[in-house]
Amino acid sequence: MNKKIISDFPQIKSDYIYFDTAATSLKPKPVIEAVNMYNETLSANIHRGMYFNSVKTTELYEEARGVVAKFINAKEEEIVFTRGTTSSINLVASSYGLANLKPGDEIIVSEQEHHSQFLPWQNVAKKTGAILKFVELNFEGKITIEMFKKVLSDKTKVVALNYVSNVLGYINDIKEITKLTHQKNAVIVVDAAQAIQHIKVDVLDLDVDFLAFSGHKMLGPTGVGILYGKSQHLDILEPMEFGGDMNEDVEKTESTWKKYPLKFEAGTMPIAEVIGLKEAISYLNNLGLENIHSYSMNLYQHLQNEINKIDGITVYNPNSDTGILTYNIDGVPAHDAITYYAEKNIALRSGQHCAKLIHDFLNIHSSLRVTVYFYNTKEEVDRFIEVTKEAIKYFKSVGF
Amino acid sequence: MTNLDNLYREIIMEHYKNPRNKGLLDDPKYTKIRIKNPSCGDDITVQTLVEDGIIKDCRQEATGCSISVASASVLTEIMINKPVDEAIRLAENFLNMVSNKEYDETLDLEEAEVFGGVKQFPARIKCASIAWVAFKDTLGKE
Ligand SMILES: Cc1ncc(COP(=O)(O)O)c(C=O)c1O
Numbered sequence: 001m002n003k004k005i006i007s008d009f010p011q012i013k014s015d016y017i018y019f020d021t022a023a024t025s026l027k028p029k030p031v032i033e034a035v036n037m038y039n040e041t042l043s044a045n046i047h048r049g050m051y052f053n054s055v056k057t058t059e060l061y062e063e064a065r066g067v068v069a070k071f072i073n074a075k076e077e078e079i080v081f082t083r084g085t086t087s088s089i090n091l092v093a094s095s096y097g098l099a100n101l102k103p104g105d106e107i108i109v110s111e112q113e114h115h116s117q118f119l120p121w122q123n124v125a126k127k128t129g130a131i132l133k134f135v136e137l138n139f140e141g142k143i144t145i146e147m148f149k150k151v152l153s154d155k156t157k158v159v160a161l162n163y164v165s166n167v168l169g170y171i172n173d174i175k176e177i178t179k180l181t182h183q184k185n186a187v188i189v190v191d192a193a194q195a196i197q198h199i200k201v202d203v204l205d206l207d208v209d210f211l212a213f214s215g216h217k218m219l220g221p222t223g224v225g226i227l228y229g230k231s232q233h234l235d236i237l238e239p240m241e242f243g244g245d246m247n248e249d250v251e252k253t254e255s256t257w258k259k260y261p262l263k264f265e266a267g268t269m270p271i272a273e274v275i276g277l278k279e280a281i282s283y284l285n286n287l288g289l290e291n292i293h294s295y296s297m298n299l300y301q302h303l304q305n306e307i308n309k310i311d312g313i314t315v316y317n318p319n320s321d322t323g324i325l326t327y328n329i330d331g332v333p334a335h336d337a338i339t340y341y342a343e344k345n346i347a348l349r350s351g352q353h354c355a356k357l358i359h360d361f362l363n364i365h366s367s368l369r370v371t372v373y374f375y376n377t378k379e380e381v382d383r384f385i386e387v388t389k390e391a392i393k394y395f396k397s398v399g400f
Numbered sequence: 401m402t403n404l405d406n407l408y409r410e411i412i413m414e415h416y417k418n419p420r421n422k423g424l425l426d427d428p429k430y431t432k433i434r435i436k437n438p439s440c441g442d443d444i445t446v447q448t449l450v451e452d453g454i455i456k457d458c459r460q461e462a463t464g465c466s467i468s469v470a471s472a473s474v475l476t477e478i479m480i481n482k483p484v485d486e487a488i489r490l491a492e493n494f495l496n497m498v499s500n501k502e503y504d505e506t507l508d509l510e511e512a513e514v515f516g517g518v519k520q521f522p523a524r525i526k527c528a529s530i531a532w533v534a535f536k537d538t539l540g541k542e
Binding site for chain 1: 403404405407408410413414416417438439440441442443463464465466467468521523524527
């Protein structure tokens with residue numbers, strides 16, 4: 001990618017390397033400007049006022065819904081704005097899960113899941129008496145169709161899996177998994193938080209029932225996320241939040257709700273952020289997801305090749321499908337190692353990355369995670385490799 | 401790397417590699433508190449035995465980074481045979497020191513002084529603190 005792209009990201013500084021896109025992506029100027037534009041010139045609420053600024057704001061907000069819908073090949077009314085992936089999945093779990101699951105029903109999850117996909121379903125299982133079933137991962141930590149078939153049964157009612165693992169970076173075969181899920185008349189809820197910024201997500205083609213992602217991991221602002229749901233589901237799903245704007249008729253004893261998606265958008269929504277998200281999607285579209293992905297993968301390949309040459313490193317996902325590389329410096333707890341990188345102004349993630357179960361699977365307490373994305377460069381990777389070598393030396397010298 | 405050297409002091413590394421009073425006892429007279437730090441994987445348990453207002457024994461079991469493991473080890477060494485009220489004062493003073501708050505520099509923190517460098521690393525304050533928070537909690541449970 002070129003210099004122009006780098007200059008679109010005011011967060012990028014020459015003495016700072018940002019390798020933590022899986023936690024949150026950087027935000028380009030058009031996104032920042034759109035958020036500022038709303039705050040500076042509009043600052044009105046939506047669906048309410050009859051004055052110009054409110055009408056204009058409503059237009060932009062609803063336009064954004066259309067842009068999101070087009071981006072994932074959904075219908076506009078199937079796009080619900082939320083606070084993020086976490087609240088999208090919680091909405092499905094609390095609404096669909098609690099209403100439909102009975103004792104003995106089965107929910108399929110995996111040890112790859114981020115806590116925002118795992119914990120809501122663990123909670124549903126506790127409350128309904130449903131049983132959590134884990135797809136057994138293969139030696140690399142991958143979900144295979146073969147293993148998925150082994151846990152799928154007539155008792156399966158919900159399949160809750162991630163599209164891309166935020167620790168191992170594998171892309172799961174959601175299309176095939178969905179086909180199998182539907183043969184059992186179960187629904188599939190997909191966590192696409194780490195997929196949406198890398199690969200084309202086509203909900204029609206995938207045929208998934210629900211799909212969740214966050215704006216802030218795809219160049220957009222924090223505080224806004226998306227829940228996609230098939231019309232037939234959104235239609236019968238009960239809202240979980242009640243309040244302004246989601247209602248139709250309100251009476252002392254009984255009230256009615258708007259049609260989806262608005263019945264799920266109670267109260268004042270993150271309007272500036274939704275408007276910013278629209279620009280993030282335009283930005284991704286302009287670059288092209290395929291270009292973004294192939295650039296990221298080239299960089300990842302370079303990173304992988306170089307890190308493999310270093311003695312004293314364990315990489316946990318040598319066959320990542322995205323820009324995510326997870327590793328440890330042998331003999332050095334991740335939390336110690338990360339301090340070295342931080343001192344060198346390199347931003348990585350250390351810890352369990354909100355995915356404890358995959359660390360149990362790998363039999364480690366914590367790990368270091370690098371994510372490379374289209375705004376990262378080969379020079380940054382080379383610098384990172386140098387610093388990693390220095391770190392190994394340093395930790396040896398102090399006695400690790 | 402002058403900054404990092406303030407963190408990885410020899411005494412800290414020594415305790416990390418040879419933690420003192422390690423291993424828990426299955427004795428109901430002891431009070432036990434376990435704290436996990438879900439973000440980094442630290443898992444620290446501290447156990448105390450108090451008799452006549454004196455900490456007769458203090459034990460620990462810690463997995464995690466060097467700072468959290470060493471801090472649990474140093475804690476146990478310092479606390480054994482201290483009166484409970486003094487122990488609490490020391491623990492609070494330690495916690496204030498590592499989190500860059502005002503603390504009483506005249507109180508003798510003994511070997512735990514080596515954790516003074518932690519305050520330059522806000523991301524590591526929690527690592528140094530966990531065992532001491534758990535320790536205070538064991539006394540609160542009396
Ligand atoms: C795979 C995955 N799922 C869910 C989430 C949660 O996203 P958010 O914190 O935006 O709700 C994340 C991000 O941390 C993630 O990586």
